[in-house]
Amino acid sequence: MPLLKPKESYGESWLDTIRYIIDKGLLEGSKAYYLAFAALLLLGAYGLYLWIFVQHAPIFLGADYGGMITTALSDSVPWGLYVSFFVFWVGVAAAGIVFGIAAYAFGHPGFKKVAVLGEVQAVAAIVTVLLLIAADIGRPIRAMILMPQLPNLRSMLDWDFVVLTGYLLLNAIGFLVTVHYYRQDKPLPRKFIVPFIIIAAPFAIGIHTVTAFISQALTARPYWLSPLLAPRYVATAFASGPAILLLALVLAERYVKGFKVDEDVYRKTMLVITGALVVGLYFTLSELHEIYWYTTEPWKREQANVAFYGYYGMGYIAVMMWLWISLGVAAVILALIPSVRNSWQGRLLIALLTIIAVVNEKTMAVVIPAYIPDPLGRPIPYYPSPLEVGITLGMHGIGLLIYLVLARVAIDAIMTHYFRGSGAHH
């Protein structure tokens, strides 16, 4: 028995839009939806429990037990699983803008229909990112008090915080405005679209660039010390982000009655994914050449050996690296075959391959080798502890939950405008 009943009809006010979002996202839905909702909620709650009551017990509870010692992180490898997935999701968030640019900057009618899904993806990804940072920082409450108060303008971490929260706000506004107009069967006003895309597009590139700048200018980490790191981040982000969007579109088309995506949207998204993958793979080739062809700094060579050959018992890093290369190449080859890239099964396969390839490239394989061997030359291996995996999964659960709720609302609003309302005739 629901406590709140969804309204029958909604007015024109913004409050009604918020009511609409709550109704469509939380109060309506099938059994399967609520099951997924509950499962994700449970996962998220478990992650938060592990974080607050175990990993950060000395901070939040003042307890003698627990602490970050429960993670596998060490003085040699101070950043691990959390930062790895932080890097990946920042990329996914940034790439949400691809749909926005196609729709609002180039005025593509097919992309206009689905651009809001890019915003939803960005919101969910950035929430995941912020939660992962919170789990990684030793004293999160202090950080929240001090970071706005005593910023160090030279620290890339502060700038990352600024652009991430800014981009989150922008996309939340974009989502809200789009739903507000579409649910009333009105097109988006130009005075919103123009400033939005002018601010959001540089922000999108900015979040990933700044994230790469956190690590790329450190002489302490020769594996990262290359101006290629930021372009490489952005390149593979523009493969994985649209691939996740494509996956969402294919699934929505199959499971939402009456929802139809233009063929051209698929074609162009496929093109972006393939192009970005090719550039990313090319960057990897260039890095391989720089490290292995002639000679290079021994320390950098040793860290690259961890990445490509799995030295010092870090075999899983090498597996991930070669998975990136092989699956990336496979996805590109498949995307070049017309019969594959034009069928929905083929698209699903290519999108999945791309996502798996970039997860392998972006997460552990880019972060961990920079710490092994450490500046003293000690190779201290790092395998994430079960607690870290649990917290990471929990944070992803919360992110996915937000995605699920917001995407449902967004698709409902799109349906109202484009498939049942006035937009259907365009």
Add this chain to the structure above:
Amino acid sequence: MAEERQARVDETRRSLLKAAAVLGGASIISFAAVDKDKLKAVLKPVALEEVLGETAEAAEDATELERRAKQKEQEIKKMCMAEAEKICKAQGQDSPACKEATKRCEMIKVKATPPRKGVRFAMALDINKCIGCRRCAYACVMENNMDRELRIEWIKVVGLPREELELLNPKMDYTDAPERNMVYIPMACMHCEDPPCTMVCPVVATYKEPDGIVVIDYDRCIGCRYCMTACPYGARRFNWKKPRVPVTELNPNMHILGNVVRQPHVVEKCTWCIQRTRDGGVPACVEVCPVGSRVFGDLNDPASPIRRVIEEYGAFVLRPEAGTKPRFFYYFGPARTPKKEWVTGEKEGGKKG
């Protein structure tokens, strides 16, 4: 219809302009009228303690750091006394452990000594002399109240083959030293001229003092570990859990930016024993070194031993390519220790040692 709309727009615009003009005028007047010093005092960042409501009453003329040091002193004393009482209850009032603990607790003093003007500290180490005994690392732990359970050490002694001094896969857990074909290089914070750790800190919790010591404000550190990622010398350590120092081993001579008892989830590192050197002493590692391989002093003082060593032997730094300009110098002094015959017993040709 259109005219009406236009009129409405004009009216809105006029009232907006009016409001902007009033606001602008008001801000100009207030900017001119308000006392700048007062304004600065208002705009000063709020201390964490104030936010958390822990501010203690303190003397008016004390600096913020001194105030915090005094407060910390009371906190640590209380904690120490509680621990000491436990020991006394368990082992009896006359037991040596109880006496030691109470004595140390009573002696606790947390200082906030500021840097002396015109001083630029530096350290140099003679690689030829170092025998890799790790007494410096041990003395450092005892002096600086490091957590004993995590086995935090600020000084790491790396053993490298004499042929190639490449900092890769060093011998660090050796049990027998010195070996003939090895050199031993103790490494800790290099107190660089351009420290990347302070550049990356998002909350200015770590910074360089005028006398060249790179310090960490433990009350400000948010534990993001970016500085550990940025340090090319692996000098920084993290308190991965609540740190614990047995009160019978507590060093009561503390500095708020140095060896004061740490908190969980903050970063720490060598401070060149700020609690000693700011008061004119030398770091514990220099004092304890059995072969006198360490030299500490003021770079700006022409008569200081550090200047003499640099001028006489020439010095180099580790990882110069990192570009951080360390102020921890290494040099190869006159006598090679140990000489071959001292270790093997057989005599080489040539001069006698």
